[in-house]
Structures are given as structure tokens and as C-alpha cells.
Amino acid sequence: MLKDEVNKALKIVQDGGIILYPTDTIWGIGCDATNTDAVKRIFALKQREESKSMIILVDVDNKLQSYIRDVPDIAYTLIEYAENPLTLVMPGAKNISPALIAEDSSVGVRVSTHPFCQQLIQRLRKPLVSTSANISGEPSPEYFGKISQEIIDGVDYVVDVDQYLTEVKKPSTIMRIAPNGTFEFIRR
Template sequence: MLRDEVAKAYKVIQEGGIILYPTDTIWGIGCDATNTEAVKKIFALKQREESKSMIILLDADHQMERYVAEVPALAYDLIEFAENPLTLIMPGAKGISPALIAPDGSIAMRVSKHPFCQQLIQRMRRPLVSTSANISGEPSPKNFGFVSQEIIDGVDYVVDVDQHDLSEKKPSTIMSLDPTGRFEFIRR
């Protein structure tokens, strides 16, 4: 079942499509983080300003080095010891669609522990865009039941994993981290 859903989602992403999928936090909309046209489809669906960047998901912390110029040693400790899913914003983004890079040159990254996300990212061999499955300005969906029909109809594929999980999830903690190791909480 999980393997089949990963295969279906991978095919859609390879063709430049966008998916609605479960994560270790809330439901997300995603695509290949190196495909600018697909990233733009997500901005359009969410009715989101392109100056507001989205995050990328990785399957392992050592992947961070491929997408930012310098990863402070503290980043690995923060990820390892975080009690909740942690998104890190770091400067010097590289190797991804320019549409995902914030005006200050940073990118937000999270290592996902969700089995679907991990298997899909491993299969893609690149990061997966992740942004909350809602129209910009509306509340983030706490589970699949909260995802609007407009979002469901607007993606190319809805992943059939965890749709019946009614537990209410919340977004990740977000911290900004600079190369010197200085950090600041953006969202707790």
C-alpha cells in the first residue's frame, strides 16, 4: 500500500505535478523542489505571494549540506534533540528552484520522519516542497478532514495514506539559524 502510493506520487512529481500528502506535521502540498514550474503551480493554488517562501523536506539531516552553503554543527543537535518536528531556516540556499529561496537567500528545511515522505524523497533523490494544504491566510488543516475541496481539486494527486487519521496535528516549530550558530524561534 505505502509502496504503491509512493510510486504513484513519484510518477506525478516526475511529470511536474503537485501532490497533497501527509507529513509528520500537517497535510502538505508538494512537488520536486528543483522544478520551478511545479513550485509556481503551488503558489497559484495557494494564492500565495511568491515572496513568501515554502519549506523543503529532506529524508536525512546529512542532506542539508547539499542545499545550503554552510550548515552549523548546532543544526544537527537541534534536529536530533527536538521534541517536535523542527524546521530550520538557514542562509545560503543552493541546488533548489530559485522560486523557493527567500529574498534574503535563505531556505527553510525539515527532516521528515513520516514513512511516506521519507520513501518518496529517497525515490526522488531530491527535496520535496512542503507547504500547508490551505489557501493562503486560511487556517492550516489539522488533519485530512480539514483540507478544503478547492485544494483537493487543485492538486494532481491526493496521496491515499493517513486520510482516516483524525488526530489533530500542528505545524512544525520554526527556527532561524545562522552559520555562527545564533538562532531565533520564528514559530514555537
């Protein structure tokens, strides 16, 4: 049951653990976005350079201003009208682990529509790190059955939701937004 899985994942994340979980895009590896030790464990598991940032998930768009200094108005419009999951990279990151903030002070943020993610983030009262469930440089797994054993063994908890689904999911669209509201696509 979803509520039980949210409760189990919440305890792991609150205790500084990392989880493997379904999102509105591909499966993700995640943790409390304010916990630097947990964030560094994810970098180590993925064998990823710390200069390559990871995104954070929030449950509703009005939480953006809690983690971005000045959210341009266009960000809310883009989220509202996006046809596919949309990650916005914006400068002025705050209130998250410094390990998640890029050299230019930016962080990628996505409002997740997945029920598990929304409930976990609401209960955690903090954003959740989300990065693809693969070793850096390998293809992102399209569904749970394609996640490597190394990743499964490397997390503290594997969420038992949507594991049976074989629908091929794609990563989110990524756009960079400047404080003046201009934007560009990074990944379509």
C-alpha cells in the first residue's frame, strides 16, 4: 500500500539514508536534499563527479521560493503549461545541501506529480534529491527491471511501488531560466 511505502521511505530518508524510488519520469535515487552526507553517498554510488549536479523534487510549485532566491514569474507559467515533466535550472539556490548547488549557484528543480513522491515530500517537509538510477555514464533505466543490481544493492531501501510497470519512461525536459525570465532548453 502506498501509505506504508511512504512511511518506510520517510524513516530511511529522515535517518540519512538513500532510497531507490519511482518518479513521474524514470526511477530515481534520492535522499533528503538538506543532508550533505546522504547527497555525497549518492555521488559515490553513481560514481559521479560532484561537479555534475543533481536535481531536487518538490511537491507543489509554491515551494520553489523556499529553495530559489528569486523565482522568475515565467517559471510558474512554464510549469503550468508543460506537457511533459519539466526540470527548471535556476540560480540562487538556498536551504539545500551545498553539494547540490552548482558553481553558478543554480539547482535544477522539478515539481513531481507522482503520488509517492508528493506524499513523501509532504511528510518530509523538505525537497528530495532525484538522480537517475544508474552508474554515471551508463544509460538511464527506462523502468525498474532495467536497474543494475549494483544500484539496488547500494541503496538503503527500494520502494515497493510501480516495480512491475514496464512502460518506457523518459527523463524530464530541462530548461535553464535566468533571473530576468529568459530561458533556454538544455534537454528536450
